Each structure stands twice: as structure tokens, then as C-alpha cells.
Amino acid sequence: MxxxxxxxxxxxxxxxxxxxxxxxxxxxxxxxxxxxAILNVPSSFNTQSTRLVVLLKEEHDRLWDIAVKTFEGLVAAGTVPEQVFKNQTLPKLQMFKAAYGTILFFEDPAHIQGFKDKFPTFKDHFEPWADHSNAMHQYFLWTALESLGFGANLQHYNPLINEPVTKQWNLPAEWRLVAQLVFGSPEAQAGEKVQKPVEERVKIFGRQ
Ligand SMILES: Cc1cc2nc3c(=O)[nH]c(=O)nc-3n(C[C@H](O)[C@H](O)[C@H](O)COP(=O)(O)O)c2cc1C
Structure with missing residues (x-):
């Protein structure tokens, strides 16, 4: 390429x-x-701790029904005001449900612990590095899905939905949900994006 x-x-x-x-x-x-993504995205020390779960069509719908149910529970418990749920959260969750699929990005801590024990000098770095690698998977798939003609957006309903998601798809309890990439046929353009000046964000030294 x-x-x-x-x-x-x-x-x-x-x-x-x-x-x-x-x-x-x-x-x-x-x-x-x-x-x-799983085969080619790098990870620190080649730990390969990222796990991906793809939910399509009715399985995708189920995920966003789970999110609605979770918020209904929070409204009932008084944690989320009913008007906020009705006017803001619910329309958003329904918008995500209208899409075609969601990719769930997880981290499996079992694959990091061994490296922490083996390389104690770096022990505090393995978790952030795992998140970096997880984000690289997110970016690769976000970009690749859009290059195929999908539209996509990245969501973070973790940790609120972790438990019911783990239960629904019978996933290992120790997997940590990091992000949700919602994708489907693009039905509108992306919004305007304001860029901060490139010169403030990039420095190059030694250029010819
Ligand atoms: C690490 C990260 C976390 C994000 N989290 C969310 C999110 O929780 N919900 C959301 O709607 N957008 C989220 N976004 C999308 C950003 O708001 C968006 O990428 C940014 O405004 C730039 O717009 P663009 O994606 O159209 O280039 C996230 C993006 C990144 C990179």
C-alpha cells in the first residue's frame, strides 16, 4: 500500500x-x-492480550438492549435522572442499535501478569501498554471498516455493561471491556472537525 x-x-x-x-x-x-487486526496489530513484548468480540445484526441489537436495560436499572435506583435518560441517553442508545454491528474490545489480564512477574522493572507499564495495543486494534478496525464503506463511532459504556455482556455471550469473567466500535451503513456525513494548528503539535528536527 x-x-x-x-x-x-x-x-x-x-x-x-x-x-x-x-x-x-x-x-x-x-x-x-x-x-x-488480531494477527497484525503489535503488542508490547508480543503479549497479545487483546480480545475481540463481533456482534452482528440481532446480536448487535441485543447489546444495545442490554445498555438500555442497564440504564433503566440506574434510573430505578435513582442514580440517573429519568429526564436525562429519556431525553439524552435513550435516543443515543437507540441510534447505536440502528447500526449493523458492534465490535467489543477486551483485555485479558492473564496474558499480562506473567510479563509483570518476569520483567519487574516494567511491571507498572504493562497495563498502559496493553491499552495502547488495544487502541491500535480499535484504530485499525475503525479505519478499515470505513475504507470498506461502513461508517463507525467509538463508544465507552464499560464498565456499566461489563457484567451483563459477559453473561450474555458467556465470555471469560476476567476479560476487561475497553471500548465498543459501532458500525453500519453511513446515513449522514461526519460533523465539522476543528483542527488545532499542526505547527503546535509537530516538531521536526534535522530536516533537510
Ligand atoms: C480514545 C477515544 C475515545 C473516544 N470516546 C468516545 C466516546 O466515548 N463516545 C463518542 O461518541 N466518541 C468518542 N470518541 C470519538 C471522538 O470524539 C472523535 O474521534 C473526535 O471528536 C474526532 O472526530 P473524528 O473521529 O470524526 O475524527 C473517542 C475517540 C477516541 C480516539
């Missing part, structure tokens, strides 16, 4: 909230991407 193609893919990756259920490619293509 040329650098230009990579830059183009990076430019095309945007946050798109209005998503629908018309997939531009087959589910096989989604599986291919997810496997490519």
Missing part, C-alpha cells in the same frame, strides 16, 4: 453517528478484517 493510500484511509476515518443496517460488504469480509 502506498503512503498516499494510507493517508487517504486515515482522512476517511471519521466519527459517524447516523448508521443503518445496510452492510456494503459480506460478513466474511468483516471477519477477515477482525482476524487481520
Amino acid at each position: 502506498s503512503a498516499e493510500a494510507l493517508i487517504q484511509a486515515a482522512q476517511n476515518r471519521r466519527t459517524i453517528y447516523q448508521l443503518g443496517k445496510n452492510a456494503p460488504v459480506s460478513d466474511d469480509k468483516i471477519e477477515e478484517l477482525v482476524n487481520a
Whole structure:
């Protein structure tokens, strides 16, 4: 792939909230991407602690029903005001449910503990490094899904939904949910994005 193609893919990756259920490619293509992420995204000391769970169609719908139910519980308990739930949270969750799929990004701490024990000098770094690697998986898949014609947005309903999600899909209890990437047919453009000056954010020394 040329650098230009990579830059183009990076430019095309945007946050798109209005998503629908018309997939531009087959589910096989989604599986291919997810496997490519797992096989090719790097991790510190090659720990490979990231875990991905792909929910499509009615399984995706189920995830966002779980989120609604979780918030209904919080409203009932008095933790979230009913008006906030009705006017803000519920419309958002319904918007996510209208999409085609969600990729759940997890970390499996079992694969980090061994490295902490083996390399005590770096013991405090393994967790942040695992999160960095997890984020690289998120970025790869966000960019790749949009290059296939999907739109996507990144959400963080963890840790609120961790327990029911683990239960629903019978996942290992120790896996830690880090992020949710919602994707579907793009039904609206990305919003305007204000950029801070590049010169304030990049320094190059020794340039010809
Ligand atoms: C680490 C990270 C966390 C984010 N978390 C959320 C989130 O919880 N909810 C959300 O709607 N957008 C989230 N976003 C999306 C950002 O708001 C968005 O990427 C940013 O405003 C730039 O817009 P763009 O994605 O269109 O380039 C997150 C993005 C990143 C990189």
C-alpha cells in the first residue's frame, strides 16, 4: 500500500453517528478484517492480550438492549435522572442499535501478569501498554471498516455493561471491556472537525 493510500484511509476515518443496517460488504469480509487486526496489530513484548468480540445484526441489537436495560436499572435506583435518560441517553442508545454491528474490545489480564512477574522493572507499564495495543486494534478496525464503506463511532459504556455482556455471550469473567466500535451503513456525513494548528503539535528536527 502506498503512503498516499494510507493517508487517504486515515482522512476517511471519521466519527459517524447516523448508521443503518445496510452492510456494503459480506460478513466474511468483516471477519477477515477482525482476524487481520488480531494477527497484525503489535503488542508490547508480543503479549497479545487483546480480545475481540463481533456482534452482528440481532446480536448487535441485543447489546444495545442490554445498555438500555442497564440504564433503566440506574434510573430505578435513582442514580440517573429519568429526564436525562429519556431525553439524552435513550435516543443515543437507540441510534447505536440502528447500526449493523458492534465490535467489543477486551483485555485479558492473564496474558499480562506473567510479563509483570518476569520483567519487574516494567511491571507498572504493562497495563498502559496493553491499552495502547488495544487502541491500535480499535484504530485499525475503525479505519478499515470505513475504507470498506461502513461508517463507525467509538463508544465507552464499560464498565456499566461489563457484567451483563459477559453473561450474555458467556465470555471469560476476567476479560476487561475497553471500548465498543459501532458500525453500519453511513446515513449522514461526519460533523465539522476543528483542527488545532499542526505547527503546535509537530516538531521536526534535522530536516533537510
Ligand atoms: C480514545 C477515544 C475515545 C473516544 N470516546 C468516545 C466516546 O466515548 N463516545 C463518542 O461518541 N466518541 C468518542 N470518541 C470519538 C471522538 O470524539 C472523535 O474521534 C473526535 O471528536 C474526532 O472526530 P473524528 O473521529 O470524526 O475524527 C473517542 C475517540 C477516541 C480516539
